[in-house]
Amino acid sequence: MALQNGSLLSSDRKCVRSPRMKNHKLIVSQSLIRSYRASIQDELQKHAYNFVLCDPGLPDHPIVYASDGFLEMTGYSRDEVLGRNCRFLQGRDTDKRAIVEIREAIREERDCQIKILNYTKAGKPFWNLFHLAPVFSQQDGRVVHFVGVQLPISSKLAARKDGHLTGLELSFDELEFEEHFDNPSCKNYHLSEEDKQRAFAAVKAVLQELANSSCKGVSSMRSKSFSEGVIPPGFVATSLLLALTRIPHSFVLTDPHLPDMPIVHASLEFLELTGYTREEVIGRNCRFLQGPDTDLAPIEELRSSISEGQTCTVRILNYRKNKEPFWNSLHISPVRNSSGKVVSLFLTHSLKCSPFQVAYYAGIQVAVSHSSEEDEGRARMQQLGTLGAIKVAVRSIQTGAVLRKSKTIS
């Protein structure tokens, strides 16, 4: 399933959760709540399919929902899989090409249906017809989740002439696992149209359920205008998101081409530092972090640097959601657009304007004590290192997904 790292854990069957997901139960439930009604878990329970939902906006693209069928098929408990990346299903003999195909589909934000060798918790291999589908937000076109449906294939089934029963409806015990994964009858098992249709039907049913339960509107396809090149403001491609979520520090990306330069991405660490949820910050200008005792001088310095397209570092008093103040060593910097072309005029409320290939303005936060030399050095390294990682991420090439076209501000 979803992966950012192609390495395989060769023999260990233990699940691994990203160390950044310490609060995973909360984070996972928030992932569902932000897009769907509270009843979504109950609605999804009604379906007998084996499937998971994953969130590409969280570190390591983790599972945020797993059906009972999925847990039964794989032998894990719900708590063992939530918050973890699906790569635990792979093993040493899983074909890398299959993994690559899934990875490409994720990057390109499209469906994919593929036969892949997976492993249960006990280490038994089984062939799996896996179908991946993105769930798009109707508001900003982003992929909010990926749905993954699994249909185990068994050679016993391959031998069946009638082919009516498939893994979707058989219970876990009835499926016979091959002694040797490369049982020829299974490798050459040509997926019947019926199998494919069943997988499609399962995906469709799940997507329908999500769309019905959605508070802000999700769908299995992007809006027509999106495909024609009209990109909604605040759109962030999955390929960029996957790279950004690898960065384990507090930062935000803001879009200087949109009015009032709103946040379009905030890292998990930023949310933890400030106490806000994703919903509460995306689309807003960072000034909500300022408060009654914030000095005007750093604010002015920031404003002036942004209007010139410059980097700067300030020490500013910010406030968490619970009103608790903290000193923030904030470093801001423009991040250039990897397409290399001048995409917009960078015009702000000042009279100056300059052609500048800015994709985003990054803001990197380090919580510091009021005045400490040691903090300065550590903060600086954190800031520049995070900025470098952001630049690497922004240079990820977006294929398939329509490239963001910035509008000229006149």
Added chain:
Amino acid sequence: MLAIKRVPTVVSVNQDCGSVSRDCLQSCFLTGFDLPLFKYTKKMKTTELQLLGDEEVPSSPPTIERSFLGTLLLSKWEERASQGLFRYDVTACESRVLSGNYGFIAQLNEGRHLKKRLTEFRVDQVLQEFDPKKFNFSKVNRNEVLFQFGEGEEAGYYDITPILSSPDFVLINVSPIEYGHVLLVPRLFDFVPQRLCANDLLLALYFTAEVDCPYFRVGYNSLGAFATINHLHFQAYYLAYPFPVECASITRINKGSLKSSLRISELVDYPVKGVVYESMDLNEIAISVASTCQELELRNIPFNLLICDCGTRVFLFPQQALHQVSQKVLDTQVNPAAWEIGGHIVLKRKEDYEHATEEFVTALLAEVSLSDPDFQDVKNIICK
């Protein structure tokens, strides 16, 4: 003599000057010089820590967070960039993926290549003696040195330390292909020529593992396979996109055994013939790869290495020693080294970039691929 035209690129600003400048690394070493030091430890690699899960406490927790080396490297690189030490801004270079089966990545980089030639060495000989008169890494400007890298009992970072007695250095490449392009120079002051041994390769693997990022890859080019400097070094940079070779189909060629988890496979259906070594045990990979490479060196077969997946996958591409290259290919001035064979092609001319196709790249790479019988010989060496 080799027909392919070698394209000069500059990795250090001092590369062209004949005399030793006062600020070069060698002078600073003699007079005393402080640099940051990153110490890695061979104990308890981070992949092992991961396997313990959240509930268990590792017996010896790391003193620094995972991938701190990555943060260090990026922050130092960014600092150098803001000081204007690079010849151009690589973040402004356009890239695109060529449509087709492989997904080659083409980059337009007009600044990377020079017009004039630099002093060179024979390109048809894989093993050559170190020549102190030619450019080597002790002659780099002190600003091009990011930090020292060394092994210790405990992992740690030291902001300012004097230079170690036999230091390994990480330097910037002033003509970067991508963000974070650095050079890893093991035991710089031993003045070893560009040739491979297990310990040096192991250092490169530990380096890759410590950075702990699948976007960070390390490459090695032997002489005759487009290495530019005859002083032992590896190159590395970040690319947040899969290299085409990482996605290629492979088929195993070594036998599995209970004692070893090393898998050696050959590339299937890729323009260049090559093998890939995979294991979670870095020692195993280093020993096996180095032994093959030393054999190739003795037989004067040039080769490239590409280290991926945080050090757990190493690709080996042996190259044709002598060959005819079509004029059309020569004119693009693309030298198929480790990155190019991996699928990341840097093009210097706009027209080449705009008209680049998968067919063009496949033809270019196929020029250096070994013939079937020659490749079979290499496989025989590996599986001996």
